[in-house]
Amino acid sequence: MGARTVGHRQTITRELVHKWSIDEVFITDFEPISEDRMALGAQLPRAHGFYCEYPLQNRQPDLALLVEICRQACFVVAHQQFGVPVEGNNYQFLFQELDAELVNKRPLDTTRPVNAVVDSTVERVWKRGNMVSGLLWRFVMQANEEKLAVIRIRMTWIERTKWREMREFMRRGRSLPSELKMPDPPTTSLTPQEVGRVNPENIVLADLSYGDEVSTATIRADIGHPVLFDHPIDHIYGMVQLEAARQLAVATISRRTGTPASEIRMTACATSFTSVAEFDLPTELRARVGSADDPAKKHLGTPLTIEVSQQGRVASRFDLHARMD
Known part of the structure; x- marks a missing residue:
């Protein structure tokens, strides 16, 4: 090589x-x-x-x-x-x-x-x-x-x-001040075990709820996180969105199958990032799962589609595959 x-x-x-x-x-x-x-x-x-x-x-x-x-x-x-x-x-x-x-x-x-x-x-x-x-x-x-x-x-x-010129134009169009004032990260009631984590500081989701066909959550972006935010940045970048999508997928599959979240692994991911995600706007995630009468285990090994959006504007879309260890 x-x-x-x-x-x-x-x-x-x-x-x-x-x-x-x-x-x-x-x-x-x-x-x-x-x-x-x-x-x-x-x-x-x-x-x-x-x-x-x-x-x-x-x-x-x-x-x-x-x-x-x-x-x-x-x-x-x-x-x-x-x-x-x-x-x-x-x-x-x-x-x-x-x-x-x-x-x-x-x-x-x-x-x-x-x-x-x-x-x-x-x-x-x-x-x-x-x-x-x-x-x-x-x-x-x-x-x-x-x-x-x-x-x-x-x-x-x-x-x-x-x-910087593009970002000022974007933020004006979103009715946001041109200069970002970083908000405090939202609190979360989730436990690490629900999203396949050990350290609670690694939870990047809040407001998680489950429905028959859709699971939803919001992103919890903590700029104090030493890995996800190794240095200052003016938007919620791709790796943070990837982790949020993975945590929502793991939590959703765990809930529907009874499999511990720690035993569910992401094995494939197809993603497109289409818009810049702001820190000072709510960032919503929606995971589409099968209908209520589908066998829950079907979702292990089949794509789970997750959209990340702000103000109704899609920031990214993920098609994730997962399996049990």
């Missing part, structure tokens, strides 16, 4: 993956293969405050963690292969599409660190004038010489000065 084997001795510089905290960097190395291909190294944490709350002995990896690793790889490729400047942090990157699937659902041997290799291929390039402004990536992730996942991500980016 390239001219040399990518290493796993240390993580790369945090600026390349847009992180402030060193402990949130999962990429360990990278090596260009051709104009549109790159090999990257990554190490899957065996314990992590957000991605790996449960002991990982002989467990399959968290798909959201693999998505985050590939999201970090997007930044490396954009900066190192396509010339997007790192210095000055002058570009805002925006998640547009995600298609992720666990290929190997067998548990990993986590008695030692799990070193992964990510094969990145750029499938399409978008330009604004002569400048590259977006990419579509296909990532194939392997560990222990076995394929773990195939993940496609589409991102675009824009100069921050233009982004």
Whole structure:
């Protein structure tokens, strides 16, 4: 997978993956293969405050963690292969599409660190004038010489000065002040066990209710969360929405099947992000499930569709697959 084997001795510089905290960097190395291909190294944490709350002995990896690793790889490729400047942090990157699937659902041997290799291929390039402004990536992730996942991500980016102008225009159109005053996160009565979590600070849902065909909730976005909000940002970005959708899916399936939420795993996700989600507007999630007379277990292994919206405007849509451990 390239001219040399990518290493796993240390993580790369945090600026390349847009992180402030060193402990949130999962990429360990990278090596260009051709104009549109790159090999990257990554190490899957065996314990992590957000991605790996449960002991990982002989467990399959968290798909959201693999998505985050590939999201970090997007930044490396954009900066190192396509010339997007790192210095000055002058570009805002925006998640547009995600298609992720666990290929190997067998548990990993986590008695030692799990070193992964990510094969990145750029499938399409978008330009604004002569400048590259977006990419579509296909990532194939392997560990222990076995394929773990195939993940496609589409991102675009824009100069921050233009982004600020766009955001002011957006917020005026939504009857919001041009300058964001960050609200306190909503409280939640949910327990970690209901959404497959251990730490209550990792709950990103509030106001969860169940119906025969639809489950609903609101997003609880806490900017003090050290993983989800590693650094300041002016909107509820894609990974927060992904986690909220996953928690709603897990809670819904658990309620309908009687399966403990901790035993339900997201195995595939197809997502489109269509609008910027604001911190200072209620963010609603609606999960469509089958009719009341459908066998509950049907929803393990079939898509559960979740829409994230504000003021009736759809911000994102998720088609999730899940299964029991």
